[in-house]
Amino acid sequence: MRLSSLLMLLCISVPAIAQSPSDDKFRQLEDLLPTPTSIRAASGAPGHAYWQQRADYVIRASLDEDKRAITGAETITYHNNSPDTLNYLWLQLDQNIFKPDADANTTATYPSRDAWKNPNAMSFTAMHSLNEHAKFDGGFKIGTVKAANGQALKYVINRTMMRIDLPQSLKPGEKFVFDLDWKYNINDGMVLWARTGYEHFKEDKNDIFEIAQWYPRMAAYYDVYGWQHKQFLGSGEFTLEFGDYDVQITLPDDHIISATGELSNADNVLTAVQRERLKQARTASKPIVIVTQAEAEKAEKSRSTAQKTWHFKAKNVRDFAWASSRKFIWDAQGYKTGSSSGLAMSFYPKEANPLWGQYSTQAVIHTIEQYNKYSLEYPYPVAQSVNGPQGGMEYPMIAFNGGRPTKDKKTGELTYSKQTKYAMISVIIHEVGHNYFPMIVNSDERQWSWMDEGLNSFMQTLAERAWEENYLDLFPSEPRGIVDYMRSKNQTPIMTNSESVLQFGNNAYAKPTAGLHILRETILGRELFDFAFKEYARRWKFKRPTPADFFRTMEDASGTDLDWFWRGWFYTTDATDISIDGIAQYQVSSKDPEVEKAWRREQKNAEPTSTAVQRNKGTLTRRIDTQPGLKDFYNEHDDFTVTNKDRNTYNELIKSLDEDEKAMLKSSKYYYLVDFSNIGGLVMPLILEIELQSGKKVIERIPAEVWRYNSKKLTKLVVTNEPMVSLTQDPYMETADIDMNNNSWPRKITRSRLELFKMTPPAGNMMIDFNTLLKKDEKKDDTKADGTTEK
Template sequence: MIRLPIALAALCLSVSAFAAEPFDDKFRQLDELLPTASTIRTASGAPGHAYWQQRADYTIRATLDEANRSIRGAETITYHNNSPDTLNYLWVQLDQNIYKPNSDARMSATSVSREAWAKPRSPEEGMKFDALRTTFEGLSFDGGFNITNVKSGSRKLAYVINRTMMRIDLPQPLKPGQRFSFDVEWNYKINEQKVLGGRSGFEKFDDKNDLFEIAQWFPRMAAYYDVYGWQHKQFLGAGEFTLEFGDYDVEITVPSDHIVASTGVLQNPGSVLSSAQRERLERAKKSNKPVIIVTQAEAEAAEKTRATTNKTWHFKAKNVRDFAFASSRKFIWDAQGIKSGDTDVMAMSYYPKEGNPLWEKYSTQAVVHTIEQYNKYSFDYPYPTAISVNGPVGGMEYPMISFNGPRPTKDKKTGELTYGKRTKYGLIGVIIHEVGHNYFPMIVNSDERQWTWMDEGLNSFVQTLAQEAWEEQWPEMRGEPRLITDYMKSRNQVPIMTNSESLLQFGNNAYAKPAAALTVLRETVLGRELFDFAFREYAQRWKFKRPTPADFFRTMEDASGTDLDWFWRGWFYTTDPVDVSIDGISEYTVSTQNPEIEKAWRKKLKDAEPMSLTDQRNKGMPRRVDAHPELKDFYNEHDDFTVTNADRNKFNESQEKLEDWEKALLASGKHLYLVDFTNVGGLVTPLVLEIQLASGKKYIERIPAEVWRYSPKKITKLIVTDEPMTGLTQDPFWETADIDQSNNAWPRKATPSRLELFKSERGQGNDMMKDFNAKLKTKEEKAAEGTKQEKDTVPKVQ
């Protein structure tokens, strides 16, 4: 403990240690990284008065050829040029061309390393063999669009296909405010999703039936906007889409025993549904729980026959950016009506019998829950339907409809379908995620081809909020800061602000890290009230518009009233981790300057010191002054701790000069500690300090990240307590994603060894041989238990 003069103690309240190295300003503004604000996109992050975006309306007539697993169709696109630019040509997306053998995606695909191929095959390494099959099947699959006609009225249009993009040359320039209509006829073979992968496709079942999930199935207008012009980056598979909003009028012809789930609202239920199904659908609109529209018995009966005729399902959708559908005779269908603001919504699920009992119990409930929760943090869901479909696609989103994969598995003993915990929460989680994508990016229309995190990261964050509202013991998933620390330790990182096709770890970078960052921002940096207001403001400002990262960053600062440039720079533009170390603590007391107190205190410290070895051995030896008492004087009778009149006079003089605040500080009896912190990781962060006192009391002191502004690597902070401090922990709740907890405490906390953990899990009376023998079960017992164990994978969420 060090005794400080009162003036020096006061000075410590505001002193930080300044680094000797060149100054690295972690709080410099993002001006050099963000685009200059304009009348289109303002400095506040809001759309400006000059904001514009294009529009594309579609009329589509298509037929699903089940026998040949193909689609043919014709569409009329009406393109509205709302930009201030004159356009000489249009770009159209041909996403199915990713399945052409010579596509960029196929030709640029790489293999796993030689070392991986050399290893013996195991179930855990089966992915490399699946990839091999996909490669070979892809070479022989005749996929991609066949464009058979492009015209405007009776006039054929010149066009050029550049892999997954098609340029249409306009007969005359399209001026601002004008619109242009043209027709495209096309067909393509549908991929088997479980073999060739992708975001859509068909699935074969043992009963000889197929289930079709159809998306990216028609030529779609590429986006044209103020930041990038034409967004015509080639589709390679990772970076998804950004599209223009418009109205859709779609007729889909399928076998007459099929049930179709689709974007939009069914226009002709009398032509495609039985009277009983129509009655159930009407009843579902006012039900507070799901109503079965097509029963499992009806679906199973349909599986056993094959229709020889077709039916046409007619759907319309307003103000959507895309259109998808699913079709199968295997579909069970349930629905429930809910209210979203002023909009009546039908939450619906479509699934084969292989999805039960899981889907009937949870799917539509999860759809309803998603809308209720996302409305809280963004805006009221504006569309009339919200659909979850079970099929081969693990998880994929489109306006009003999503494709979701998890299913029960057969019990090896009874043959009954059952599911484990991982499958249950995997299903609920993926439905929340994919239905949540209606908000981000189907309505808040960010550019997924450019920035995956703007839809996946933001959506994963809100997904965690919705999951927490499902039940208290929800298994931790993406969004929890402590779960991103292993990734933030790794060298295999790129900044979040990296183009979609250049991400090294897609799930960690585009989903988990942005979600964790926003959790830190909400819980630790801003607090829930400020964050929720700002996040909702962002969603409200940009619904049915196309925001960029700068619009998000600026809106969050504008609406929260907080400069967050340090946060965006550290979390989104670098790969620096959070790692704060407590490196030293010194206890100080304030000098009273009273000689009676100060000398007694120093004597107490001196007496507490151990006797030196020399003094111990010299104890009792003859001394001259003992043999000659005449040699003793005043200094032998009084030591350095004796209070003299001179000491008292000096003290009395000093007391007359003390100010009131100094007297109050002396009387308070406070304990002062100077604590040294080192920013080992490089990412500046708020300090969350748990302080433990001698009485056992603990409390939290929160210090904003700005504490690092003058010295981003090392700081010293004064902590004042009412009683002696016995312990100090930085980030006690693991809320800042600190990658190394071992340096976060004083005194240092020992990390339990594996043996200690082993003992603690088994409790008293361990019998290690008994535990070992318990594992030696018969094959029959293992097989029975195998049905209860879930495969160690999470359903893929795209």
């Protein structure tokens, strides 16, 4: 088609149909985000009145290896930095998740039997876990609870939470010191999983202990929620206060310990050889083995009855965890990256070699290097990776990680698959990375899992890409990896409380990760995104951000209104599905009759010849052919003949135009009106790959605001210098579009493979079976009214 005026082209961007306010995908988030305060500023930064509580711990504990039990006593110094007067304190008793009346047990549900492959079957593992739950004597046994002056304190235990009633109100700026002692039995971490436990090795009759949530911990109190005392149900992790820790752990003297903080009595617990090896490790270019495999194997065979106390100190951390075993091989290497320097260490049994000795400590150092680059400088003196019963769990300065070789059935040698190798590296990156989110950027995990899991998983994918070019992608690191979930009807918005999420992995890990990649690569670009993300980490280092603080900081530091993105990606289950519905091509009419009538003749000649005309050709005798005298002027000239009238009209038009207008009439550009529809409901930028007649391909990126007038349908003008032969929306699959079949014009054929299989012949003769059914029906028909049958 031809347009006689460019004015028509310029006016078509005005929407024909206005959308209602409820359909406005670009309305601001004031209705969803809390009002800014002096504590949390509108920019997303901590306000001038920001405050945060603090809890310092002195803990003395002992491990009874034979009984697999821990006994401990602690002194907590609680600092009330809030403007509020407190009459009671809340503590977390996370070990109580193992009690029969814990909400995690009483509220547990299972898939409908209709959803099971075999509703009458259960795995040995599941049955073992059920039996162990029923007989395991788990949970804290609280002893004395008293103030520093020895006064007994009244307390109430509410499943996994404990309230201590203060003898007098704790006013702003005051602190309260109290003591409590406790004990509990350690769960079998391979059977009763709850982020802590032991692993037993039958061959050498030894255990690995990974100990966490092992002491009563102060619950968080902060400006948004007050006391965070939601019950621990398993998914929502931990919300804690920062403080200093002084911890002494007594256990068999042949055990090696990995723990939060720095070892302060190395002279008492390490041999001279081990201390010398540690000294060498600090400046080494590769990991130095502190406890060799031969030394660990020797310790496995001879249980010591003597005891030893390890003393650790940690400053400004939100938690403390540890692991111990006589089976541990221990290697270490110093690192220095930016302003961060310290010691990276790994602890693992012989069953984890050769995999762990080769990769673990290297993965720890790599994580710190990459996370420092994109977020904040690692502030702690050590970073540790421990192999044991927990597949992946994080604490300050220490991470519990899975992944081991398997024994070859023929040779007995330990070997590992490609997937095992990369899964192990990935879990170390992920769990060590949690030191940044949430161990330093201290978000409320009990409320919003995505704020630590999602942000950390995004950082994990950046670190994986920096490990090697073709890193085995076991996690949906690209938006295309989340497409199946985005198609699913069984999902909840990301902004759903941790315990109410339907698909935890996709909701808390994969979808936030994909969203951040879209922000970085498609919406903001790397420069703006990286600056804003680093600013968020810097602002909230050692502080407690909320989702609003993250959203506002990313907008503030990037200078971009992203409310439409947060609303769609985080608060809804809408999906990206943008369809190209049609394209119309235009060129500017030159008004020159010589050009325009020739163009129309070309268009006419290009039209298909009808079936009737084809059949008449050579068979139909026409009168004008037999009577030549009937022909006149119109038979000699068609509708596309240029007349003097046409020329005169054109010449008059040219005289009336200025030079710019004349140049417009000579334009050789091609104008395409492209119709798009938003089927999925989620607005996204348009990424258009335009293929031209010459074979050249051009990418045009159009911001999401193109949908601001109508979020359901729009028409976009595309201008090219030569004819366009095809158009593809989102050619690199960077917006998680759930249906790529409608992303191209003309439509592309979907390619797949047809799988052939052999039919299993039915048992027996089908005619015999059929005849049997007929005989049964005949008997039914012969039944009399009295119930007897005819013979």
